[in-house]
Amino acid sequence: GAGVSQSPSNKVTEKGKDVELRCDPISGHTALYWYRQRLGQGLEFLIYFQGNSAPDKSGLPSDRFSAERTGESVSTLTIQRTQQEDSAVYLCASSLGWGTATDTQYFGPGTRLTVL
């Protein structure tokens, strides 16, 4: 079946502009995660959605970052007033179960964000 998809694949924006990144999880997956991967580094957890529960936003780096998810479907990550340090690949993942550590996360291809 279809995997996790993300759009756009690449986004170039000017400093100060807002951007929206989209993630379509695997159908039926109740958990959804956003990560940031800076060049040459590992993944940083940003936010986690589980069903209709309140999202875990503990990884969001600043109040310029926000994310929404409608039910168990698509999620959008919004970055307001982008800064050059926001340049990174933003990865989305989904998992079937309740998001426990034993779940297998399936990752999308990522959105490469470049802030000029």
Place this chain on the structure above:
Amino acid sequence: AQSVTQPDIHITVSEGASLELRCNYSYGATPYLFWYVQSPGQGLQLLLKYFSGDTLVQGIKGFEAEFKRSQSSFNLRKPSVHWSDAAEYFCAVGESAGKSTFGDGTTLTVKP
């Protein structure tokens, strides 16, 4: 706080040679450990995971990893590397629901 260290930023091996990628972690309880591979233009793919039980874990693509509690390590191995294994490899510790701490990755180059 938990952390993951991958000491080797870049490793080069010849095709057919054996491979070992190192991973050390710091974690206050029994760790949930993962290895992922990221190939150019592709998303991260889970190679294997350890939760409990047998400390030698088998994964996909002929990879295995061994959990050594005394050394706080979870090294990834493959007996014979193929050119298609060239990629970046990430070790991760799952701390709670979906929140994993990742290492900075090891880039594997395979020489013909």
